[in-house]
Amino acid sequence: MPIQEFSFFTDGLQPGQREHHEYVTHTNLDDEKLWIPYVDGAWFQACSFNVSTGGFTNVLKIAPGAKLPAHYHISTVYGYTLRGTWHYLEHDWVAKPGTFIYEPAGEAHTLVVPEDAPEPMVTFFVVSAGLIYIDNVENGKMVGYDDGFTMLELARKHYRNVGLDLSLIDAMIR
Ligand SMILES: [Fe+2]
Numbered sequence: 421m422p423i424q425e426f427s428f429f430t431d432g433l434q435p436g437q438r439e440h441h442e443y444v445t446h447t448n449l450d451d452e453k454l455w456i457p458y459v460d461g462a463w464f465q466a467c468s469f470n471v472s473t474g475g476f477t478n479v480l481k482i483a484p485g486a487k488l489p490a491h492y493h494i495s496t497v498y499g500y501t502l503r504g505t506w507h508y509l510e511h512d513w514v515a516k517p518g519t520f521i522y523e524p525a526g527e528a529h530t531l532v533v534p535e536d537a538p539e540p541m542v543t544f545f546v547v548s549a550g551l552i553y554i555d556n557v558e559n560g561k562m563v564g565y566d567d568g569f570t571m572l573e574l575a576r577k578h579y580r581n582v583g584l585d586l587s588l589i590d591a592m593i594r
Pocket residue numbers: 491493497529551
């Protein structure tokens with residue numbers, strides 16, 4: 421779930437320990453164990469954690485009838501839909517496989533997957549910096565926060581819980 425309090429505001433590595441070379445990571449959309457729980461009905465598979473900008477990239481999965489609560493972004497977001505359909509309550513377009521989206525900083529939205537959708541939506545997101553969860557898009561009162569550090573904390577927690585190799589997550593830190 422979006423973090424309201426977190427104990428962890430470094431990546432746990434000294435600057436000299438951070439890697440700079442290229443890497444690849446292999447997501448597997450059909451491996452249930454790899455999906456890191458996020459909010460109710462939403463999971464992600466991590467692709468990168470940028471501890472210089474607070475950004476992150478991931479593949480997000482959201483079940484029919486579930487949503488990501490209202491939030492806004494403090495930097496740009498790029499998204500590419502792989503499976504299913506979804507939309508923002510605040511816009512009139514509908515994303516489907518092949519849909520690319522660009523979002524500027526300040527974009528506030530509530531991501532919804534229709535109750536009657538035949539499958540979960542799966543979308544690859546490049547999130548350049550943190551996002552602020554708000555009570556609603558009209559009021560804008562902060563209720564939660566996430567960024568590359570909090571997502572890293574969630575990922576490590578899940579990998580620990582299910583016995584996956586933590587070094588696979590740490591290898592994504594840049
Ligand atoms: Fe968003």
